[in-house]
Amino acid sequence: MTAGTTQAARPDAGAQPDAVRCEELSYSFGTHTAVDHVSLEIRPGEMYGLLGPNGAGKTTTIRMLTTLLKPAAGTVSVFGVDAVAHPMRVRRMIGYVPQLLSADANLTGQENVELFARLFDVPRRDRAELVAATLGAMGLTEAASRLAGTYSGGMIRRLELAQALVNAPRLLVLDEPTVGLDPIARGDVWEYITRLRQEHQMTVLMTTHYMDEADAYCDRVSLMHHGVIRTTGRPAELRASLGDGATLDDVFRHYTGGTLDNAPEEGGIRDVRRARRTARRLG
């Protein structure tokens, strides 16, 4: 057995290892601890939400599990493969949509997706067909030959989903998938994500600070604050534990003593700048 597949040996793991497994994961930027001994397990097929305000450590956690950052301490594995020891194998299993709008505005929609098909070694004979099918699944067939720079915000998000999906990933990682989108575009993006899950039983990990979206779409959520996971559970159970009529916002307040609305100082100017930049690109 290789070091990368030790998770499968856990007696309670059954035949299939966890889609994501973090143990005591930590990371610091200088003296600021962004992620503080985070442990979580995401089961295959689950839609899992990592919730918290800007600066809670959500994106840093995602960066470690997508192999962008090496954990300072702790381990992270994806389907039993250690992300530090085997980054290339982990990347092959992941479709990643970063927080920023990341489609290349100087390429057409079709070229944006073809680029990722090539980077994931989709064989040449299947490429054109797969790119067309993926664009079609995201409702972008009509716009495929236009430059992505002419797309609306919602279309760009769908294009990014298409880029992430062309590899048929086992784990889809969405970092703030609807930030900066208007309500109609948000609903639109969720409709596509929900349909993908129903059709392909993909595991989805998403971060958000919209509690209503997490409540509506996630099987389980973890509430994160100051780099620490405060609680984990099904949204309905978390709400019920606080009594009738409680919202996920109330749950968050209960566990953190803070609200999502006043972003804490460690959200920092960089987060705000990024959010603004994203908002600007959305027009």
Add this chain to the structure above:
Amino acid sequence: MTYVAPGAPPVASAEPPVTDNPLAGLRRLASRIITLCWVELRKVRHDRTELYTRAIQPALWLLIYGETFTHIHAIPTPRGIPYLAYLAPGILAQSALFIAVFYGIQIIWERDAGVLTKLMVTPTPRSALITGKAFAAGVRSLVQGIVVVIIAAILGVALTDNPLKLIGAAIIVVLGSAFFSCLSMSIAGIALARDRLMGIAQAITMPLFFSSSALYPIKVMPGWLQVISRINPLSYEVEALRGLLIGTPADMPLDIVVLVVWTLASIIAASLLLSRLANR
């Protein structure tokens, strides 16, 4: 038919074999470089205005500076070669330098836009991303180089018509651009911010240009500048281009070795600094 529905979880056995052997690694590197060059060429195709606007500067150097200095015979050229012919390879190298040295800004822009982060979560080695960019800079410079050669031809400069020498010159231009783009991307990994890099790039471009043999032979420089010129990779690029295009004496093996070594070193430096850049 091997079509996999988008998003369908692949069957375990259908996953690409995990290959860590060097041959597969090399093949992947080559495939990634081709892909990233393909992307760059698509971008050039979508926006040709850049090609036209970039042609203005070398045209001015050849037309105004070149014509004037040809008439005043201020700069000694070997074996009575007209100054304009002597200058043309220098301007070719210069326009490639000017394209390449701003690649660091492009990669910071891609970082800011989230494009780089997403590329780094694909199974692509960091060095392949950098090498792909470096070759892409070379490809853009080549397109630019063709424009310079055409302008030179219109001005009556007889460059070589030997296809092998032209191909050799193309390789030298790609190597030079690869080095300067990696230098720029390495600085990007240190400077981290676009405006800071912009300042640094502008601060190094002109010294690199004027301390090279692009405009005048090294032997007319003051002693201290000659020393700098012999360290400056641009001098080696210019010497090789002159040797190939107008037949001036050149130590071709030395020029190529210097360019290859500098290019490899800068690819390694830029690759190592890429994570630092991406995580800011």
